[in-house]
Amino acid sequence: MHDFIVVGAGPAGSRFARSASERGHDVLVFEQGAIGEPLACSGHVSLDVWEYVPDGAREELFQNEIRGARFHLGGPESRAYPFYRDGAISNAVDRVGLDRALAGAASDAGADVRDGHTVTAVDEGRESVTVTVRGPDGTETHETRLVVGADGPRSRVREQCSIPEPDEFLHGVLGFDLEPDHEAFVDVHLTVPGFFAWRIPRGEDGVEYGLAVSPGDDLNARFDRLVSGYDATIDRRCSGLIPVGPASRTIGRRSLLVGDAAGQTKPFTGGGILYGMRSADHAARTVDPTDPTTLSEYESAWREELRAEIRLGHAIRAGYSVPAPLQRLGLRTFSGEIGVHMDEPSSLFSREQLRAML
Numbered sequence: 001m002h003d004f005i006v007v008g009a010g011p012a013g014s015r016f017a018r019s020a021s022e023r024g025h026d027v028l029v030f031e032q033g034a035i036g037e038p039l040a041c042s043g044h045v046s047l048d049v050w051e052y053v054p055d056g057a058r059e060e061l062f063q064n065e066i067r068g069a070r071f072h073l074g075g076p077e078s079r080a081y082p083f084y085r086d087g088a089i090s091n092a093v094d095r096v097g098l099d100r101a102l103a104g105a106a107s108d109a110g111a112d113v114r115d116g117h118t119v120t121a122v123d124e125g126r127e128s129v130t131v132t133v134r135g136p137d138g139t140e141t142h143e144t145r146l147v148v149g150a151d152g153p154r155s156r157v158r159e160q161c162s163i164p165e166p167d168e169f170l171h172g173v174l175g176f177d178l179e180p181d182h183e184a185f186v187d188v189h190l191t192v193p194g195f196f197a198w199r200i201p202r203g204e205d206g207v208e209y210g211l212a213v214s215p216g217d218d219l220n221a222r223f224d225r226l227v228s229g230y231d232a233t234i235d236r237r238c239s240g241l242i243p244v245g246p247a248s249r250t251i252g253r254r255s256l257l258v259g260d261a262a263g264q265t266k267p268f269t270g271g272g273i274l275y276g277m278r279s280a281d282h283a284a285r286t287v288d289p290t291d292p293t294t295l296s297e298y299e300s301a302w303r304e305e306l307r308a309e310i311r312l313g314h315a316i317r318a319g320y321s322v323p324a325p326l327q328r329l330g331l332r333t334f335s336g337e338i339g340v341h342m343d344e345p346s347s348l349f350s351r352e353q354l355r356a357m358l
Contacts, residue, residue: 012259012276013150019284040240166263167245312345
């Protein structure tokens with residue numbers, strides 16, 4: 001009987017496994033394929049992510065320092081509205097390597113991390129949860145007091161434990177040009193209905209291009225127009241779902257969700273690495289595997305921390321859809337030096353941002 005079985009070894013799942021193991025719990029982690037693969041998430045992260053990475057891993061994972069963003073209302077040749085600060089705002093990182101470093105930290109803390117294992121069934125009982133998994137040695141069943149769904153937008157744990165879905169799913173695509181680019185600015189194009197497209201320089205590792213659209217939009221055609229505007233040569237591309245808007249409930253009888261499975265993402269970018277890991281820490285701190293009633297404490301804790309940021313994030317995203325003249329006016333008015341945190345919309349009202357604007 002395990003204390004926790006974690007389904008998914010992405011950032012949120014591995015962070016929970018590490019935090020729970022450090023508290024003395026018996027934790028078993030299943031990852032469907034190789035950890036970090038297939039890639040379906042951008043490698044553009046805030047500086048706070050380094051607090052969660054093992055000592056010594058930063059040098060291996062770091063790709064490029066980002067100091068600002070140029071916003072466009074058209075293609076690459078359209079007018080750019082720069083937002084910047086003197087120091088680093090964010091970093092580009094090896095996204096596959098990040099997953100592996102976080103999973104390694106969980107293993108070092110005592111969690112049993114197994115890749116190549118696909119969870120096929122989750123059965124919540126009165127006293128435990130039965131998890132059925134298919135691995136290299138065939139089908140196995142495992143018993144756990146609680147199960148943690150960290151298995152992404154199409155979460156099997158969420159489905160089988162009858163937990164509601166996030167509010168919305170976007171379809172995202174990433175592509176990579178291998179030509180080195182050490183520039184310190186990302187480019188953001190407000191040319192996608194309801195969202196945006198981006199270009200992120202990754203130092204010696206090339207350039208990341210991406211965008212996200214609502215279901216039914218022509219994802220590939222829009223992506224092809226983006227990269228052709230930059231005359232980019234795409235070496236490889238990948239795609240996936242982006243949940244936007246957290247589920248109305250992220251817990252079951254003996255289950256909880258973290259990360260993309262719970263919709264713990266930023267509505268204005270779709271990124272969820274930091275939100276998911278912060279929520280995972282709340283889960284490890286508040287949930288007692290011998291007392292399922294403590295699941296509600298996790299629900300309250302993560303929402304209390306992220307509620308305001310997610311609401312403000314929705315407001316920022318609404319600005320992507322206002323008429324172009326209003327967008328142009330807003331960008332022209334506020335472009336220049338900024339003092340905001342890329343994961344915290346509330347920092348728009350901070351003293352640091354006010355000083356930068358003045």
